[in-house]
Amino acid sequence: AQTVTQSQPEMSVQEAETVTLSCTYDTSESDYYLFWYKQPPSRQMILVIRQEAYKQQNATENRFSVNFQKAAKSFSLKISDSQLGDAAMYFCAYRSAISVNYKLSFGAGTTVTVRA
Amino acid sequence: NAGVMQNPRHLVRRRGQEARLRCSPMKGHSHVYWYRQLPEEGLKFMVYLQKENIIDESGMPKERFSAEFPKEGPSILRIQQVVRGDSAAYFCASSPGLTSGSPYEQYFGPGTRLTVT
Numbered sequence: 010a011q012t013v014t015q016s017q018p019e020m021s022v023q024e025a026e027t028v029t030l031s032c033t034y035d036t037s038e039s040d041y042y043l044f045w046y047k048q049p050p051s052r053q054m055i056l057v058i059r060q061e062a063y064k065q066q067n068a069t070e071n072r073f074s075v076n077f078q079k080a081a082k083s084f085s086l087k088i089s090d091s092q093l094g095d096a097a098m099y100f101c102a103y104r105s106a107i108s109v110n111y112k113l114s115f116g117a118g119t120t121v122t123v124r125a
Numbered sequence: 126n127a128g129v130m131q132n133p134r135h136l137v138r139r140r141g142q143e144a145r146l147r148c149s150p151m152k153g154h155s156h157v158y159w160y161r162q163l164p165e166e167g168l169k170f171m172v173y174l175q176k177e178n179i180i181d182e183s184g185m186p187k188e189r190f191s192a193e194f195p196k197e198g199p200s201i202l203r204i205q206q207v208v209r210g211d212s213a214a215y216f217c218a219s220s221p222g223l224t225s226g227s228p229y230e231q232y233f234g235p236g237t238r239l240t241v242t
Contacts, residue, residue: 052238053233113170114170
């Protein structure tokens with residue numbers, strides 16, 4: 010079974026600054042997908058960014074970018090120019106690209122606080 | 126295109142009662158997943174269904190929990206004889222089949238918060 014680890018329970022960032030959230034995972038598979046989800050106080054799960062393991066290039070979505078290190082099994086999320094609306098719980102998730110079961114395995118989450 | 130719908134949003138049950146949680150996937154989606162989120166934890170996979178089939182229920186507790194996704198109508202997660210430990214947020218997600226859209230993306234509903242008193 011795949012294990013996803015987020016070692017930072019909480020992170021705080023000043024508005025307009027940058028924060029990086031770490032995520033590591035354990036898998037024996039060579040092809041998979043990685044995701045970052047945001048869960049604001051409303052509890053709605055919102056997809057922030059995804060990365061295909063076969064792609065070397067790091068994914069970017071506006072102010073959100075990832076640093077994907079396949080050999081190290083590391084997948085960090087960088088939030089640039091942090092805004093108050095970025096305050097939320099962030100979850101890293103893994104999904105096999107080989108198995109027909111597309112279930113997501115989630116980390117425990119990192120709570121991001123943005124200081125005005 | 127409406128998103129994934131879940132109802133009710135909040136459900137209160139007394140110990141021993143039954144809880145029924147409903148999930149209507151996005152239009153055109155034939156895959157449904159249920160996840161449970163205990164307080165201060167991440168989401169844990171429970172069950173994966175396609176129309177009229179349970180594909181993987183490895184995350185479901187062996188007793189009291191069942192799920193279905195009939196040919197017509199929403200997917201149902203049923204919890205019989207609820208206990209306090211069942212109190213959690215239950216999320217449903219859907220995705221399209223292999224031949225359409227982005228099969229690797231799951232779209233989440235707003236969740237049902239179950240409270241057992």
